[in-house]
Amino acid sequence: MFVDRVKIHVKAGKGGDGIVAFRREKYVPLGGPSGGDGGNGGSVIFETDPGKFTLLDLRYNRKVAAGDGEKGKPKKMHGANGKDVIVRVPQGTIVKNAETGAIVADLTHVNQRAVIVSGGKGGRGNFHFRNSVNSAPEYCEMGTFGNEMDVIVELKVLADVGLVGFPSVGKSTLLSVVSSAKPEIADYHFTTLKPNLGMVQVPDGRSFVMADLPGLIEGASQGKGLGFEFLKHIERCRVIIHVVDMGANDGRDPVEDYRIINNELASYQYRLMERPQIVVANKMDLEGAAENLKRFKEAYPDVEVFETTTIIAEGLDPVLYKAADLLAVTDPFPMEGSEQSANTQGVLYKFEEEKPAFEIKNLGNGRWQLVGDEIEKAFRATSFTTEEADQRFARKMRKMNVDAALREAGCQDGDIVIICDYEFQFLE
Numbered sequence: 001m002f003v004d005r006v007k008i009h010v011k012a013g014k015g016g017d018g019i020v021a022f023r024r025e026k027y028v029p030l031g032g033p034s035g036g037d038g039g040n041g042g043s044v045i046f047e048t049d050p051g052k053f054t055l056l057d058l059r060y061n062r063k064v065a066a067g068d069g070e071k072g073k074p075k076k077m078h079g080a081n082g083k084d085v086i087v088r089v090p091q092g093t094i095v096k097n098a099e100t101g102a103i104v105a106d107l108t109h110v111n112q113r114a115v116i117v118s119g120g121k122g123g124r125g126n127f128h129f130r131n132s133v134n135s136a137p138e139y140c141e142m143g144t145f146g147n148e149m150d151v152i153v154e155l156k157v158l159a160d161v162g163l164v165g166f167p168s169v170g171k172s173t174l175l176s177v178v179s180s181a182k183p184e185i186a187d188y189h190f191t192t193l194k195p196n197l198g199m200v201q202v203p204d205g206r207s208f209v210m211a212d213l214p215g216l217i218e219g220a221s222q223g224k225g226l227g228f229e230f231l232k233h234i235e236r237c238r239v240i241i242h243v244v245d246m247g248a249n250d251g252r253d254p255v256e257d258y259r260i261i262n263n264e265l266a267s268y269q270y271r272l273m274e275r276p277q278i279v280v281a282n283k284m285d286l287e288g289a290a291e292n293l294k295r296f297k298e299a300y301p302d303v304e305v306f307e308t309t310t311i312i313a314e315g316l317d318p319v320l321y322k323a324a325d326l327l328a329v330t331d332p333f334p335m336e337g338s339e340q341s342a343n344t345q346g347v348l349y350k351f352e353e354e355k356p357a358f359e360i361k362n363l364g365n366g367r368w369q370l371v372g373d374e375i376e377k378a379f380r381a382t383s384f385t386t387e388e389a390d391q392r393f394a395r396k397m398r399k400m401n402v403d404a405a406l407r408e409a410g411c412q413d414g415d416i417v418i419i420c421d422y423e424f425q426f427l428e
């Protein structure tokens with residue numbers, strides 16, 4: 001199964017609440033405020049893992065939640081921060097907000113990290129709120145909620161290894177015997193019209209993605225045959241397996257075939273000849289193959305050749321080991337236009353839209369609703385248990401110019417203002 005699109009729910013941890021506490025000491029009748037801060041909530045972070053090639057893990061784990069922050073403690077002690085959850089995904093993974101379709105992260109580099117939802121902030125303990133007027137505040141903040149959302153995780157599958165060669169040399173047959181992919185196989189040219197991908201498991205446990213590409217012909221780099229479009233796909237591969245038909249029953253000459261294909265690869269713009277190449281001499285079961293191979297080796301004495309008969313899956317293990325070995329030592333080639341974003345390698349980044357602090361909705365009948373991340377956060381951070389907390393919240397609203405904005409919108413003395421299901425009266 002080739003998994004490339006999964007919908008999951010991600011939830012960051014809530015910040016721990018601050019607490020109200022007072023120092024108790026011998027001979028000190030009323031100690032100062034000493035309520036500690038709550039810990040921050042954990043975030044859900046995606047990180048690319050060069051050892052992963054599918055989103056299979058996510059399919060079995062569709063809810064990802066980070067840890068909540070702990071409550072603050074007496075003696076000004078911080079509650080522990082909630083644990084982040086790191087989700088390892090293959091390179092090329094794109095994360096989108098399921099509701100809006102907006103891209104949350106585009107993970108293209110090795111060890112690139114992106115915060116998908118960030119944890120809530122821990123609330124401050126009463127220790128922070130003492131001042132010259134009030135040396136014993138009964139006030140603390142609550143931790144804020146972490147973000148949560150449904151996300152679509154998509155993998156632009158990047159093939160690690162690409163099969164190239166003339167039409168009908170057995171590329172699709174090779175892919176079909178080393179993976180569970182089921183490409184069309186037939187004895188006419190250009191059977192394969194678009195790349196097929198397969199997950200290849202090497203007997204020693206390593207794995208990679210192999211792409212079977214349409215056959216190339218002379219002039220492919222100038223657009224002949226299916227050429228140009230598909231050379232572009234090879235651009236994404238780090239290792240090339242060059243399949244040569246040693247049977248040559250099409251009346252072709254393997255020595256020439258090899259030269260022509262390499263010439264096309266060299267003529268194409270994206271340094272295709274710089275990729276390590278594994279040369280596979282296929283159809284070794286056919287009459288004349290041994291003789292052709294001998295000539296081939298004489299023509300290219302420095303080329304290592306792997307002999308295979310793909311229809312009976314013979315000779316392929318050494319090819320797979322070689323491919324995995326080469327992949328382990330070959331860095332990805334920068335793709336067209338991607339140099340710039342390489343700067344973000346290993347950097348933690350977030351996509352966040354600029355949003356207003358609040359918006360006012362007129363519900364009619366003297367009822368108004370205040371919505372917006374910032375205002376709702378401020379509301380949730382307040383525990384309305386003491387008069388002092390109420391006043392503090394009111395001051396915050398005034399500072400955010402909420403009063404003025406409400407007045408301007410037409411809100412009048414005695415009207416009802418709603419924030420997060422709570423109703424307040426607007427008093428001048």
Ligand SMILES: Nc1nc2c(ncn2[C@@H]2O[C@H](COP(=O)(O)OP(=O)(O)OP(=O)(O)O)[C@@H](O)[C@H]2O)c(=O)[nH]1
Nearest residue numbers: 167168169170171172173186190191192215309310
């Ligand atoms: N005798 C013999 N025939 C083979 C071998 N491998 C593949 N074939 C046959 O060669 C023909 C072409 O095989 P494909 O795998 O479709 O070749 P391809 O390179 O994918 O061809 P295109 O998709 O057209 O580029 C089929 O009829 C296969 O059965 C082999 O090792 N020996």
Ligand SMILES: [Mg+2]
Nearest residue numbers: 171172191192
């Ligand atoms: Mg094919």
